[in-house]
Amino acid sequence: MLQMSLILSATLALAFGAPVPTSDPCSTLGSLTIGNVTYEHVSDCYKSIEFFPEVAETTLKTMHTAYNDFLCFRDAALTPDLDLPFRSAPVDAIKELNKIAKKHYTRDFDFHADFLNLATAFNDPHINYQVECYSSYVFKQPLNLYASVVDGKQALHVFQDESGSELNDCEVLTINGQNALEHIQAWADKFSGASKDPGVRLNAALVSHTYDAVNHFWGVSDGGFRLRSTLPEESSLDYRFKCPDRDTVKKTFQWAVTDGPEAGTFTDKTSFVANVCVAPTASSGGTPSDHTAQELGPVPFTDTPAIHKHKRRRLLEQREEHTKRQLVRREVAEPTLDLPDATFVAADNKTAVYQLKSDPSVGILVVPSMMFWNDTITFMQHGLSELAARKVSRIIVDTTGNGGGYTIMVNLLPTIFFPTQDKTLHSHLAEYRVSTAVQALTSADLASLTVDTTFEPRTYLNRTTHASFTTNFFLDPVNKTLNGREAEYTQKVFGDAPLEWVNQTITYPWTNDSSKITILTDGNCGSACGMATDIFVSVHGVKAVAVGGYPGDNLSMFSYAGASVKTVDEIIGNFEELNVTAPFARLPYKGNFRVTIYDVYSRNDTVMLEYNPARHVAAHRLQYTPETARHHDLLWGAVAKTAWSS
Numbered sequence: 001m002l003q004m005s006l007i008l009s010a011t012l013a014l015a016f017g018a019p020v021p022t023s024d025p026c027s028t029l030g031s032l033t034i035g036n037v038t039y040e041h042v043s044d045c046y047k048s049i050e051f052f053p054e055v056a057e058t059t060l061k062t063m064h065t066a067y068n069d070f071l072c073f074r075d076a077a078l079t080p081d082l083d084l085p086f087r088s089a090p091v092d093a094i095k096e097l098n099k100i101a102k103k104h105y106t107r108d109f110d111f112h113a114d115f116l117n118l119a120t121a122f123n124d125p126h127i128n129y130q131v132e133c134y135s136s137y138v139f140k141q142p143l144n145l146y147a148s149v150v151d152g153k154q155a156l157h158v159f160q161d162e163s164g165s166e167l168n169d170c171e172v173l174t175i176n177g178q179n180a181l182e183h184i185q186a187w188a189d190k191f192s193g194a195s196k197d198p199g200v201r202l203n204a205a206l207v208s209h210t211y212d213a214v215n216h217f218w219g220v221s222d223g224g225f226r227l228r229s230t231l232p233e234e235s236s237l238d239y240r241f242k243c244p245d246r247d248t249v250k251k252t253f254q255w256a257v258t259d260g261p262e263a264g265t266f267t268d269k270t271s272f273v274a275n276v277c278v279a280p281t282a283s284s285g286g287t288p289s290d291h292t293a294q295e296l297g298p299v300p301f302t303d304t305p306a307i308h309k310h311k312r313r314r315l316l317e318q319r320e321e322h323t324k325r326q327l328v329r330r331e332v333a334e335p336t337l338d339l340p341d342a343t344f345v346a347a348d349n350k351t352a353v354y355q356l357k358s359d360p361s362v363g364i365l366v367v368p369s370m371m372f373w374n375d376t377i378t379f380m381q382h383g384l385s386e387l388a389a390r391k392v393s394r395i396i397v398d399t400t401g402n403g404g405g406y407t408i409m410v411n412l413l414p415t416i417f418f419p420t421q422d423k424t425l426h427s428h429l430a431e432y433r434v435s436t437a438v439q440a441l442t443s444a445d446l447a448s449l450t451v452d453t454t455f456e457p458r459t460y461l462n463r464t465t466h467a468s469f470t471t472n473f474f475l476d477p478v479n480k481t482l483n484g485r486e487a488e489y490t491q492k493v494f495g496d497a498p499l500e501w502v503n504q505t506i507t508y509p510w511t512n513d514s515s516k517i518t519i520l521t522d523g524n525c526g527s528a529c530g531m532a533t534d535i536f537v538s539v540h541g542v543k544a545v546a547v548g549g550y551p552g553d554n555l556s557m558f559s560y561a562g563a564s565v566k567t568v569d570e571i572i573g574n575f576e577e578l579n580v581t582a583p584f585a586r587l588p589y590k591g592n593f594r595v596t597i598y599d600v601y602s603r604n605d606t607v608m609l610e611y612n613p614a615r616h617v618a619a620h621r622l623q624y625t626p627e628t629a630r631h632h633d634l635l636w637g638a639v640a641k642t643a644w645s646s
């Protein structure tokens with residue numbers, strides 16, 4: 001890493017040391033305060049950075065190892081013609097990396113854009129390549145958009161107009177001359193990466209309801225179409241609107257630049273690269289970036305932090321994933337959705353419980369994240385008992401905005417509703433890719449009394465005996481050929497979870513009764529949320545209600561449930577803390593680089609959950625109306641009717 005940075009400095013000196021260019025777009029950009037920065041300022045600076053062969057070489061080597069040896073979907077991603085509701089082209093990561101290696105670049109921007117495009121193509125937000133270098137400025141359109149259906153006809157409307165043009169609720173007819181919905185879908189298909197389901201990608205591109213669990217209010221989040229951390233393709237968008245009682249309105253809106261690196265971070269190209277792009281070296285004492293990259297994607301992200309801990313706490317802290325949703329700048333700014341038809345019953349700072357006024361037999365458990373701990377499980381059980389005392393007999397589990405969290409909660413959330421002492425009933429069979437490096441890592445992990453990583457064999461259960469492993473199952477792999485390509489995987493094992501965190505003596509009118517439980521989702525229930533939903537549905541026959549997408553089409557009830565994710569830095573950190581030589585070097589640039597490290601199977605399936613579209617189809621469908629798009633309580637009412645009136 002130190003060596004890398006020396007080489008890089010030398011390159012920079014060569015590139016910029018000699019004749020000082022008369023105009024350096026990054027000097028201009030660096031001198032402006034954010035309100036005066038335009039799309040062009042950012043674009044010109046980004047595109048003025050020359051390609052660095054040394055950065056490219058390390059990046060290629062590391063990403064090749066990450067995709068080739070760790071990514072559990074390397075070969076599953078080659079699957080052609082995935083059934084509906086998926087529409088997601090096959091991805092051959094190794095072939096794409098070879099193409100990048102052979103391509104001639106002049107701009108650094110284009111090189112990293114190719115890695116971003118490759119990561120996005122998986123349509124799995126767990127898989128990510130985002131350099132801070134080209135994602136630190138934030139771009140925003142003045143309009144929030146939503147799709148609703150009236151008399152069977154779906155149309156795009158303005159949710160909130162911040163341009164002062166009085167466009168609220170106007171129908172958006174076209175964007176850049178193209179049918180507006182088709183334009184957004186085309187954008188989402190190429191750039192969103194939110195889901196393998198195009199209807200879920202549409203939902204993720206538009207406004208969504210969001211519960212702020214800490215401040216106890218409901219608001220809306222910007223969709224991915226409106227708010228970008230990557231450079232938009234053009235400086236502005238042309239819109240045509242149909243507003244009530246007005247002629248067709250035409251408008252062009254520039255992308256506003258609403259955020260960026262702090263003033264003074266850089267003064268020219270050289271300092272832009274040094275201070276915004278290049279990762280701090282180990283010797284400079286900086287911590288490799290963990291939370292600095294901006295994540296404005298439509299779906300929140302999860303990861304598994306490397307945890308230093310004592311073995312006896314292993315079970316509780318293992319295989320954690322935490323959502324970075326709360327850290328991102330797309331959080332809800334203000335309460336914009338009031339809930340007149342719902343009685344607020346109780347809340348902690350992770351979840352909330354409501355009762356519907358128009359149908360008091362219906363209660364709602366709001367689960368906006370899976371990043372909660374034993375105190376929240378105790379709270380949920382208390383809140384559900386309160387609902388039962390109020391004669392609530394049916395429950396909506398509202399997963400709105402839930403992008404995942406701790407994988408043990410996949411097991412524990414369903415256990416609140418369906419008590420069991422069987423640790424494997426609410427667990428998925430999982431498998432890792434196997435390489436000599438990961439075998440060395442797991443052997444060291446098993447031997448270490450002080451370090452536990454995500455890979456620790458002891459935290460998994462043998463699928464036959466249900467006993468925790470005391471031996472390293474990574475040393476006993478199987479060969480598997482998927483889509484014509486062979487690789488070694490571990491045998492399938494179950495995840496473990498502390499069932500005792502759920503007080504199983506507490507029961508409710510809906511305990512063990514799947515007909516009294518439903519799940520509300522817009523398909524962006526991701527990662528641990530998706531896995532928990534799959535347990536409710538595939539193990540217990542709960543029927544989920546999926547809202548949004550396209551009328552007449554099926555919609556996924558969850559996305560990227562394909563298990564656990566780690567950043568390249570975290571994997572390297574695991575090797576370092578166990579004193580095992582890592583198979584790759586840290587990436588030269590700061591950013592967020594993630595791969596999925598193990599995949600899961602639903603029940604006894606032979607196809608990975610992530611690549612099994614049939615497992616994703618929600619039993620019930622619902623479309624937003626102009627009313628439910630603006631009122632979350634009315635959406636609950638519509639969900640109750642959909643789930644229980646037929």
Ligand SMILES: *[C@@H]1O[C@H](CO)[C@@H](O)[C@H](O)[C@H]1NC(C)=O
Pocket residue numbers: 032033034035036
């Ligand atoms: C934009 O620039 C003008 C002068 O060029 C300055 O007066 C103004 O304060 C700047 N605005 C912001 C938000 O920096």
Ligand SMILES: *[C@@H]1O[C@H](CO)[C@@H](O)[C@H](O)[C@H]1NC(C)=O
Pocket residue numbers: 214349375
């Ligand atoms: C959330 O609640 C827990 C337990 O009640 C408390 O420890 C924590 O500080 C709270 N967090 C916030 C952000 O209020």
Ligand SMILES: *[C@@H]1O[C@H](CO)[C@@H](O)[C@H](O)[C@H]1NC(C)=O
Pocket residue numbers: 374375378
């Ligand atoms: C949660 O677990 C911790 C130990 O990890 C314990 O001290 C605490 O009492 C538990 N809280 C609840 C509400 O069960």
Ligand SMILES: *[C@@H]1O[C@H](CO)[C@@H](O)[C@H](O)[C@H]1NC(C)=O
Pocket residue numbers: 462463464465473476491492
């Ligand atoms: C699980 O236990 C069974 C029965 O003892 C054994 O045959 C099998 O090899 C074990 N699985 C793994 C992955 O070690």
Ligand SMILES: *[C@@H]1O[C@H](CO)[C@@H](O)[C@H](O)[C@H]1NC(C)=O
Pocket residue numbers: 476477478479488
């Ligand atoms: C998997 O196949 C490779 C090459 O085909 C072979 O070297 C390896 O031993 C096989 N592994 C197992 C577990 O059979």
Ligand SMILES: *[C@@H]1O[C@H](CO)[C@@H](O)[C@H](O)[C@H]1NC(C)=O
Pocket residue numbers: 503504505506
């Ligand atoms: C479980 O809940 C029951 C009923 O509320 C209560 O009496 C008991 O103390 C609880 N058990 C634990 C371990 O908290």
Ligand SMILES: *[C@@H]1O[C@H](CO)[C@@H](O)[C@H](O)[C@H]1NC(C)=O
Pocket residue numbers: 418419420507511512
């Ligand atoms: C729920 O089902 C479990 C497992 O079948 C059973 O042990 C438990 O007694 C049932 N509880 C209720 C309240 O029906």
Ligand SMILES: *[C@@H]1O[C@H](CO)[C@@H](O)[C@H](O)[C@H]1NC(C)=O
Pocket residue numbers: 084552553554614617
């Ligand atoms: C929706 O999914 C169900 C179940 O998989 C299937 O039977 C039905 O044909 C699908 N409908 C459409 C419109 O694709």
Ligand SMILES: *[C@@H]1O[C@H](CO)[C@@H](O)[C@H](O)[C@H]1NC(C)=O
Pocket residue numbers: 448451577578579
């Ligand atoms: C790694 O090496 C360091 C320094 O030699 C040592 O202090 C530490 O205990 C080792 N860690 C493990 C997990 O072996």
Ligand SMILES: *[C@@H]1O[C@H](CO)[C@@H](O)[C@H](O)[C@H]1NC(C)=O
Pocket residue numbers: 603604
């Ligand atoms: C999976 O298959 C095994 C062996 O055939 C069987 O015992 C088990 O019940 C099946 N599990 C599920 C969830 O279908």
